[in-house]
Amino acid sequence: MPKNLSEQLLHELGSSIVQGKRQPGELLPKVETLSEMKGVSRTVVREAMKGLSARRLIESSTRTGTVVRPREAWLWWDPDIISWAAAAEENQSFLMQLTEVRLAMEPAAVKLAAKNADEEDIAAIRHRYDLLEQSVNSEDEWVAADAAFHEAILHASHNELMQSLIQTLQEGLYQSRHTTMRILQRAGDSSRRMALDLHRDVMTAVIEGKEDEARMRMETLLHTVSRLLKEYEAEVKKEAPK
């Protein structure tokens, strides 16, 4: 998947750090040694190192060598770091943290959308909602239509920073949720129909420019989905206990 050798090595080293296989404070092998270990040139190793230090996972200094930086220095909002952390064995706590941020940001974004949406935005949102309505009977189409709807709302906030943030956030959640998503889909059309109503409520408030209304309805939507998720998780656990 990675395009070139240095990206490959970057992912290998990066995930080993984020997943705790290399602890903060630990000294990495010197460039020459790594080059031999991985069978690549020093150039490739050095370029991978640049990727790691751009994410503040490591710090290099002459003579001392290259050490893994403490967790609080890491740039957690890098999509790769999030992806590596979400792919870790023990990721429950991390996913909860991601969810907490989402619960804070999405309603705020919708509130902004209600304030800032122009005619073009509203047309786009309406269109996405129609597509959502049409795909209420299809498991596969629903997921894509749902994402597109949220993206249209997000775009209407006219805040690039929030868009970027929520996007990386969603990707992180998505990666570790595709199994759970399947579970939710199994719930069938009825829960999707319920979700559809909640989506329409959000849309209406945005179109009418009712900021706080829009924010609260998004909160309701998120909490409902989260409750559904928990219920079905519990149910599955009951059916197949380990």
Added chain:
Amino acid sequence: MPKNLSEQLLHELGSSIVQGKRQPGELLPKVETLSEMKGVSRTVVREAMKGLSARRLIESSTRTGTVVRPREAWLWWDPDIISWAAAAEENQSFLMQLTEVRLAMEPAAVKLAAKNADEEDIAAIRHRYDLLEQSVNSEDEWVAADAAFHEAILHASHNELMQSLIQTLQEGLYQSRHTTMRILQRAGDSSRRMALDLHRDVMTAVIEGKEDEARMRMETLLHTVSRLLKEYEAEVKKEAPK
């Protein structure tokens, strides 16, 4: 300031892109040319490029060369990108967006703190508040004490992701605000005394575990400070109109 040549070049190229001097879609000079232009080796150029592509500011492919990626692909939550954007000429819109995110995140973090703070956290928060109280008469000490107080609250949220996010956020705002800060400080002890009360209210709610109370009080605090800022900005503008 930058430690080595490649970081120097990275900052030069990175800020020129973020500040719009090199537009999305534009083709960068090839490695060899850049190497000659800047008087550094190709190795240095290549390593700087790695830094830019880690931040998704550029994309390279063989034969085609290296192009500046569209703004929506950029990793906006990289501290360097934020710093470059905050240092731009036309940064009003960017600062507003940063502020909007802050207004969403800080109250959410305080709410979490009210939920999750343990004895240790509470002791730390109390301590920071005492320092804040003691520095109400000193312009210089206040800024540092205020930051420390917010950091202690943030730490009590027990959410590394939020901490990281708000920290980079604050650094971005701080960089472009140090002039405005001076203005606010000029307001004298009275406004600081008012702010102190608001801080105490937040602290109390956190200690008592009143989540929504804590969130709302932080919202009040932020809005009050923002209002004070605007008032003094307007006043200064009146005194010295351009």
Added chain:
DNA sequence: AATTATTTGTCCGTATGTATG
């Protein structure tokens, strides 16, 4: 469809800078 030109990607020998012992 085959060839060529151009640019990134990769390798490596070598030299320099810097902090440690």
Added chain:
DNA sequence: CCATACATACGGACAAATAAT
């Protein structure tokens, strides 16, 4: 002050990919 060990920097060579001819 010298020796050592590491990152940093330089540049020539070749490989791989792809747009243009």
